[in-house]
Amino acid sequence: MLTERRAAILRMVVSEYIRTAEPVSSKGLVDRHRLSVSSATIRNEFARLEEEGYITHPYTSAGRIPSDRGYRHYVESLMAEEPVGADEQRTIEHQLHQVLGGLDEWLSLTATILAAAVGNVAVVTRPRATGSRLKHLQLVELHGEATLLVAVMDDGRVRQRILPAREPAHQAQLTERAQRLNMWVAGADSVAVRALVTDDLPPDEAVVLRAVSDLIDEERLAEETFLDGLRSVLQQPEFSSVDRMLEAVRQLEAYRVRSLLEHAAAGDLGGATRVLIGREHGDDTMQDWSVVVSNYGDAEGALGTIAVVGPTRMRYERTIPRVRYVSTLMSQLLQDVR
Amino acid sequence: MLTERRAAILRMVVSEYIRTAEPVSSKGLVDRHRLSVSSATIRNEFARLEEEGYITHPYTSAGRIPSDRGYRHYVESLMAEEPVGADEQRTIEHQLHQVLGGLDEWLSLTATILAAAVGNVAVVTRPRATGSRLKHLQLVELHGEATLLVAVMDDGRVRQRILPAREPAHQAQLTERAQRLNMWVAGADSVAVRALVTDDLPPDEAVVLRAVSDLIDEERLAEETFLDGLRSVLQQPEFSSVDRMLEAVRQLEAYRVRSLLEHAAAGDLGGATRVLIGREHGDDTMQDWSVVVSNYGDAEGALGTIAVVGPTRMRYERTIPRVRYVSTLMSQLLQDVR
DNA sequence: ATTAGCACTCTCACCTGAAGAGTGCTAACT
DNA sequence: AGTTAGCACTCTTCAGGTGAGAGTGCTAAT
Incomplete structure (x- = not known):
């Protein structure tokens, strides 16, 4: 189990790394957070956190970065969600009501809105009409x-x-x-x-x-996915080399993302929002990606999936509540149509 | 006017540059094509071609690359189109008939097929139903x-x-x-x-x-565009730096491509296939892109646009006939539906 | 008109070395 | 016990330099 101090340190490391994309150093932590212990103490704690698998460092003399497990613990116990403010709610809702056309236009718009709200790729699948009549x-x-x-x-x-x-x-x-x-x-x-x-x-x-x-x-049609936000993802520093960027484009092709979601969303009916970090989604070729996913629809009928896909270094605090909010909204609107 | 020899040289330069993406050197030309003149002669001809605006070179001591004008002349007078072979025709037609769903599935599939056929981004707009009833x-x-x-x-x-x-x-x-x-x-x-x-x-x-x-x-709906082939474009050597790649992704976002097509396809009703090279399409922010575009539909009614967008160094010999072929096919199929 | 020859230019790949960042460890301190 | 100062060590990064190579432009000779 994590001591309180180590948990606090882990929180700082994760949130700082998410913000800056730079490995976090012991000295930097002490300075920026005006800690009352020295950097050497932090280093000792770093070593323990690393032993327990919460963080790693890319090479001997770089700062620390969170591991999948570190992110996981952060998401579950350490972070404070950033709620969707009233203004933002209004904006999203307003945009969603813009649409005049049919279901598809609506889903595609939803992907665009969500992508803009979280700065990552958003995916929306058409409701699978299991048992539709x-x-x-x-x-x-x-x-x-x-x-x-x-x-x-x-x-x-x-x-x-x-x-x-x-x-x-x-x-x-x-x-x-x-x-x-x-x-x-x-x-x-x-x-x-x-x-x-x-x-x-x-x-x-x-x-x-x-x-x-x-x-x-x-x-085949029900499987169709709507995807948006590619550009904003590619601007993130993790893709600052050509190879990584090409790889990212390849990985984000619709069909790959779709199979990712299959694992991610399977089984869930209600509005639970799940987070899958790094290797957790079972597709090792996409180990650097996390997925925040939620099903929408009503319990008995159509059921679609809405998700955000981004690098593991993702702003979970923002992403999770926004996926949840949009998912709820979608369910409501779908209910209204029925 | 171009002498015959100069025209031949220009043809070699363009086709070789299109193939290799490397500036073409005088010596290389002589060697590879077993020319009976020396590289110095070629250099003199290069200089003339450059004076007349058909080619440039990126810096003093690199080989020559075609200018917009060079490509233009190549497309109009020098190249030999690569016709769509019987096999390829069958493949395309077969794929196009795969679709069971409605118009949109069909258009999206068309974009995918065309993109694969030419290795660049393909764009298909929904027929603008001018005067539809x-x-x-x-x-x-x-x-x-x-x-x-x-x-x-x-x-x-x-x-x-x-x-x-x-x-x-x-x-x-x-x-x-x-x-x-x-x-x-x-x-x-x-x-x-x-x-x-x-x-x-x-x-x-x-x-x-x-x-x-x-x-x-x-x-608003008629404007919807279907786009595919992003990855294959990004693999081309011109985007081998992060900046250029990001820029390319930005430029290829649907709405920009759409406005590009507006200029490109305006006015034409029939099945003419047009080529716009580099600056010719009037959008200087996309001066490194060429567009091969054709309208499809029947003369009186619905009219859509189908296009391939790629770097100016594009395989025009392949692209033009394939755009033309798919466009014809689309017109036929659309006619059948009416 | 063509060509050999050569000086010149520019790029590219590679190296190198210094600066800097950060750690891990040890030994001393509280 | 836990904390800390100190320091050697490792690894990255970046600027600068260097040499090789590619290709041209020009001149003078054919």
């Missing part, structure tokens, strides 16, 4: 040879697909047909819709229903 | 207090917006109401729809029609 379908004549199927889900998602048409049809006929189908399938989930496809169904209707079923749980 | 509208009950308006355009775009509902309504009522509205507004453009909003219209219907009109020519 069809609200309504509509058929629209496109140009004789094709029909557009539009499906509205009960969580507000709208999906469309183009279907080939055997023969030209008028809109009126299509509407009537859609009407008929709606009576069958409104409120059904993808499994129920597929179950309706039997052999004695006219092939035209079977095509439509199969497509509807696909659209309801189209995972 | 409403095909069909539908109202869907969401949860008592809100109604979802879904509008399908004649170019296949689907847009939705949530409207507040004065009082709870059943789906059947809403469908009937949508039906009635459809009779009025199907086939109308945004102006016509707005014209229908008069004082003696029930306020509920006025709200819907106003929203429909908005959705038809929602420029």
Whole structure:
């Protein structure tokens, strides 16, 4: 267990390193914090903290930097969260209400807002509509040879697909047909819709229903992620060499981040905000990155993930409350749509 | 006017510099191309080419590199395009048909494919639906207090917006109401729809029609761009310093690229593929970038832009035919949807 | 018109050495 | 016991210097 003094020292080291990105030296600590002990004492404590795995130093004669474990302890016990001030809340909320378009525009905007608020990469995934149901379908004549199927889900998602048409049809006929189908399938989930496809169904209707079923749980789309804030991350001093910067760009490509989130957010339903530091997320190729992640949505239905990805040297005090706040906001707004 | 020999030399310089990113030296040229003249002769010709503004050299004793004008002449008169081979065509077409989702997925995929094909950043804008018309509208009950308006355009775009509902309504009522509205507004453009909003219209219907009109020519959305290929650009040797790389990331942020395209693609309707080299696009802050751009769509209706953005040292021989090819493909596919 | 020859310029990679920062350890002190 | 002064040691960083190499521009000869 950490003595009180060592905990205090660890707090100073972590918060100072987060601020400056420079290894923290014993003398520097004493000077800047007007400590009443000498730097030699601090050095002794450093040595103990290092033995216990909370800090390391890059080479013999550099100051100390936090290890994953150090950050972990800092996040859990030492730091004081910086709450989202009333002004900032208003700003965020205001920006979020700017959007006029559909779900996607909204998610992409959310990523932008969050990225700006924390100065790191923000990721928002589209709600995975587990168990979502069809609200309504509509058929629209496109140009004789094709029909557009539009499906509205009960969580507000709208999906469309183009279907080939055997023969030209008028809109009126299509509407009537859609009407008929709606009576069958409104409120059904993808499994129920597929179950309706039997052999004695006219092939035209079977095509439509199969497509509807696909659209309801189209995972490939649901997986889409919205990402923003690349530039601000790259400006951080840890990427001040070409190699590291290229590596960062490579690592932050959407699909990698997505797989990162899978581990991170799995299992959680509620609004818990989790922090995964360095190696903790299990992907060793991204050991220098931390993730602050939270799921949003309502307990029963759609469930999306919102996260901030940044170097382990991240301002957790700021990031955690902001992710939590935005996540709550998203859940609310999603609830409102339902 | 360029003598034939000088033109040949310019061609070698440009194509070699594009390949290697190294300034081209007189001796190197003679050696690699087994020229029957000496390097001194080449040097004399270099001097002439430089006088006429086709090449420069970064410092006294480096080889020569093409100037904007040199590239321009190369693109217009000297290079031989590398046609898109049958295999490559098949690959691209096959990938493009992978998509199951809507327009946006399709555009985003196109950007990815094109970026991979040319190794630079590819940009695709959503078709600006100038003069697009409403095909069909539908109202869907969401949860008592809100109604979802879904509008399908004649170019296949689907847009939705949530409207507040004065009082709870059943789906059947809403469908009937949508039906009635459809009779009025199907086939109308945004102006016509707005014209229908008069004082003696029930306020509920006025709200819907106003929203429909908005959705038809929602420029803000039409402006959305899909961008891919950042990493491959950053790997090019011109960005081998941190500053240049950061600068590149900054410059390639979507909104800047978008404004670049505005100049580049303006005015053109057909399938012409244009090349803007270095300063030619008028944005001096991006003087080291070239743009290969083409509009796609059909002459009367929707019109989008597809482009490749990369350093002036770009493989124009490959890029131009590939942009042209993908653009044609997009136009076809868009036509098919109409 | 072409070319050999050569002085000149500029870059680049490499080294070197000094300055500085910070630690770890020991021995003395409280 | 814990704390501290002192000091040797390690490692980085940076400026400055140096030599090699690449390439040009020019001149004079062919």
